Amino acid sequence: MEKVSIEEMVSIDEQLAYLKKGLADLIQEDDLRERLIQAGKSGRQLRVKAGFDPTAPDLHLGHTVLLRKMKHFQDLGHRVIFLIGDNTGLIGDPTGRNTTRPPMTREEIDRNAETYKTQVFKILDPAKTEVRFNSEWLEPLRFADIIRLCSKYTVAQIMERDDFTKRHKEGIPISMHELLYPLAQGYDSVMLECDVEMGGTDQRFNLLVGRELQRDAGQAPQIVATVPLLEGTDGVDKMSKSKGNYIGITEPPKVIFRKVMGISDTLMWRYWELLTDKSIAEIAAMKTEDPMPVKMRLARQIVADFHSPAAADQAQADFDREVREGREPDDIETVTVPPEAGTSLPKILVAASLVDSRTDAERKIKAGAVEIDGVKHTEFSLSVTRPMVVRVGKKWKRIVP
């Protein structure tokens, strides 16, 4: 993990520039400046909240954009509240239509919270982090309290939320309970007396509700800061597991390293901005260098963040040996995956003439004889979302979508 010395950037302008880097929205910058000044004078830590689902976490780099921005507040001495929205998790799918979303038990939620901690404390400083659950104040609410909470907002105000407006126009049903979530989230900010709330750009509306409810409760309205959605390794869609364009933070060093090396030079600058603590000026300076070593530094940095500097060394050595030092033939053939192969790895291997038959392919996959980008792959499915190097025994092919 990179270390940032607060002593090096005492000026408010420098603090602001550090916090603003990569943000999508900041409401309001002047207000943040004022609170940073006040915090500097009084020594009071700002309280910076972000909310997370209570479902089993399996974070990828897309999620770390927000966590890293929370870390930036910690770097400047402030306090982060990692809020787990457990109350809604206990409900499951309230419509009862989605049986894949049964209510979670207290034990499951607590277990997930522990998993969260092991993952997010790779970025956040535990000493400056409060892990809270919103059931703490939502559970004791009574009907009368909820009526009072709801009375602070009009239907028109809630329906202004982009996705509600869109669904309303398109006649896609909006269930009444969905309208309560933004209010509950705003109430969280009142109860936690937040100075700042952060989230993805899709959370912008919900974060603004917190401002209104805090104002109503006589608190200074929180500053709202949103981070952009991170593009996946394909550089096109937002990073997500289902798209197969993700880099999971618990993936092996070798895999993370290879995946980072596979992104485009253009996307690399975006990753430097959103996935590291480097300043805009430092990133600008790197743009004058040869991109390949810069990308390798990025890959090392990311592996070091989620594993260790030693693991980064090893991942780089593996990469050099396997990919750059000729283990992968220079005259490697490129094969386009035929559409009918879909995500069936046996079919892909047959199409690429790396195996004799699908049976042969399945046997070799099971036996661990198939490597994708230098990593053993033992599953029968593979999403080819970018160029990948496939090895089966001594045969090598580059496959492209």
Place this chain on the structure above:
Amino acid sequence: MEKVSIEEMVSIDEQLAYLKKGLADLIQEDDLRERLIQAGKSGRQLRVKAGFDPTAPDLHLGHTVLLRKMKHFQDLGHRVIFLIGDNTGLIGDPTGRNTTRPPMTREEIDRNAETYKTQVFKILDPAKTEVRFNSEWLEPLRFADIIRLCSKYTVAQIMERDDFTKRHKEGIPISMHELLYPLAQGYDSVMLECDVEMGGTDQRFNLLVGRELQRDAGQAPQIVATVPLLEGTDGVDKMSKSKGNYIGITEPPKVIFRKVMGISDTLMWRYWELLTDKSIAEIAAMKTEDPMPVKMRLARQIVADFHSPAAADQAQADFDREVREGREPDDIETVTVPPEAGTSLPKILVAASLVDSRTDAERKIKAGAVEIDGVKHTEFSLSVTRPMVVRVGKKWKRIVP
């Protein structure tokens, strides 16, 4: 109070006709017929709910239309649930803008409930009435329960309510908490396992919500029966205290009698239909008679309902003596109230030349020397909504709006 003998109308058709008299809506008649048949066979009482505000009751005849319809179910052996919506009363005006609606205390609500009983048991049979408070099941609801409740309805469904649609179109704000009330009311029906819910026509939507929530809870959806709004003594606007066109059920016999005698012949038939147990056939038969004695029977009937047959006798005797037997001069002069007098009784008396000055008027009002329609009037305000006979000492005038 009139007595209705159930033995006299055993047939389902007769029962239905009795219950349907005067209803604005009945959803669904077939369903009611079926339940009446089943109730007859099994001896099970139908559960018939109507909800009331927990505010201080001061009922007028407009409110009794609903109570009388509840009584009709009791006449047929069924059980009435007089539901007091105390949970919302405990909230007051949740927006905090209306300071005239502070939260009520438990003591106030209980005191109001007692007042309700003394008033409504003039019509309802206490032995077949349950008085319930919805705090019984709303108070224990948790946030998660309310989310679940709300998930049963979509925003579009709730916004279909006439007044919501209208306000939405006109850009008049609808507060979020208002959307919760119909759901809470529907939930009351689930908890009470209602067979029938009744209310004014303005309650139609809320009563229908109960059907949906009951269906969702695996209950047979309640039958919805609405009663029309009763026109006030002016025959134009709906009866209300603020319009001054009301007949309060706790008013003195003499006042009730006079006010009924002051309504139009047309309105009288409406009152027979909505304020008595007389059947459509009986009312039709009366239409062949001279209207004045029929109106007098109506006045007697209403006084007897809310006071006693003896009080009705006395009220009629007073009326005969004071109005019909010449205490009021035959050549009484009619004076139109000038607009600038408004509701100021002193100004009206000056305009009618019944006093020398406003000071004179105020002194005489305080001294109890002013009678309106034969009843002493000691307040300085008077809404002249219909012709009234005013006496100050030996001077008589008929004043008209």
